[in-house]
Amino acid sequence: MNSKKEINSTKAPSAIGPYSQAIFKDGFIYISGQLPIDQTTGEFAGTDIASQAKQSLENTKYILEESGLDMNDVLKTTILLKNIEDFAVVNEIYGQYFEAPFPARATYEVARLPKDALIEIESIAKK
Numbered sequence: 001m002n003s004k005k006e007i008n009s010t011k012a013p014s015a016i017g018p019y020s021q022a023i024f025k026d027g028f029i030y031i032s033g034q035l036p037i038d039q040t041t042g043e044f045a046g047t048d049i050a051s052q053a054k055q056s057l058e059n060t061k062y063i064l065e066e067s068g069l070d071m072n073d074v075l076k077t078t079i080l081l082k083n084i085e086d087f088a089v090v091n092e093i094y095g096q097y098f099e100a101p102f103p104a105r106a107t108y109e110v111a112r113l114p115k116d117a118l119i120e121i122e123s124i125a126k127k
Contacts, residue, residue: 011062033120034059084109
């Protein structure tokens with residue numbers, strides 16, 4: 001039986017509710033939505049979309065590293081944006097973290113994110 005295993009990185013912010021940073025099951029890592037919180041300060045990395053997108057991706061990277069993976073192992077991401085007009089800036093930052101073949105992706109504008117973040121990114125990766 002291949003049971004699920006919780007993955008936690010001390011470099012990424014702790015879960016702010018009854019969920020895990022990530023779960024490993026059957027070779028896949030399911031990473032919860034990462035807010036742009038800098039673990040060292042407990043605050044957003046900045047007030048602009050570029051700094052917040054970068055921090056959300058850094059948090060993802062930290063969780064992947066904890067499980068022995070890297071950004072090249074990401075198969076799918078979902079990006080939640082407060083403002084879809086930020087799409088181009090997010091694409092620019094996102095492209096600095098991934099290389100071809102890029103992960104599959106969905107991007108949505110949402111009414112509101114936890115802590116009034118500008119962005120949240122969830123990911124699925126495979127060992």
